[in-house]
Amino acid sequence: MLILLNKPFQVLCQFSPQDGRETLADYVRVPNVYPAGRLDADSEGLLLLTDNGKLQHDIAHPDRKEAKTYLVQVEGVPDAEALARLQAPLNLGDFITKPCRAVRIADPAWIWPRNPPIRARADQPTCWLAITLQEGKNRQVRRMTAAIGHPTLRLVRSAIGGISLASHPLMPGEWMEVSPEDLRVQSS
Template sequence: MLLAFNKPFNVLCQFTDRSTPPRRTLAQFGLPKGVYAAGRLDYDSEGLLLLTDDGALAHRLTDPRHKEAKTYWVQVEGTPEQAQLQALRQGVVLNDGPTLPAGVEWLREAPRLWPRDPPVRFRKTVPDAWLALTLREGRNRQVRRMTAAVGLPTLRLVRVAVGRHALAGLAPGQWRQLG
């Protein structure tokens, strides 16, 4: 079984949480028993999370050797310059080494998304922009670290696709079974 789930902001990618106070988890969303996240999506990120009950499938989806493409819509602080976009395309050096090149597109209009709760803080004097960023590796907080490294801090991060699987109209907290 493979499920697509639209993980809301500030939800853990696991079914239990031992922190105090406890954070929201996947247990609240009526997912079938026996599935688990195939990969991670940070607590403060949103969007497509694949869940499965098939260990071999989870391995194929998450093992870096398979280089499964993951596409994100990223709201960044600032107006991107060509040099910043090119740096992302070439790969940037992070504290754990250089990244692989990324696919980057400046989205001239904000994508149509659900409102985030709480909303991203709006500042009249600081512009923001949206990028579509595609990675083929999955380091811890990689998108946020890459955009910060080129001077475009991430304000909001939404994963919209993993390989051929897309978010495609799921509202936050909704899930559907995939083929």
């Protein structure tokens, strides 16, 4: 079984109770499924859960990770030089990132409003980036955008391999079962 969940903002990526905070157990009441990877509480979007240990390993293990795409609203508008730095190996102090794909995109119309909304400043523009990684270290995307001078305001994971929220539109907290074959990205 493979479940696609649109993880809401501030929900913890665990099933065990945690000091009155919302967890995956508040949304998915399917026995014996576990997250294949994680999203920080302040990140939203696509999370895969499975009852298959091998599939969980294949999705989350560093040597076999599926490509993950994040839609990231950042403070300011990165120029071509900043985007080039983001895509190249970037030294974050404790590790150097692998090259990634990062492009500016139009505001994604299909994304739901966040509750609470991000902070807005009249004098500070924002823009959206699509960042695709082959790795996924703790808070990596946030650290990468901060390193190029454009802090992350909102982070939504939109795709893992061939599974995306754009093609499986779910509101935060909704989930559906998908096929493991959907993970494999179709070659063009």
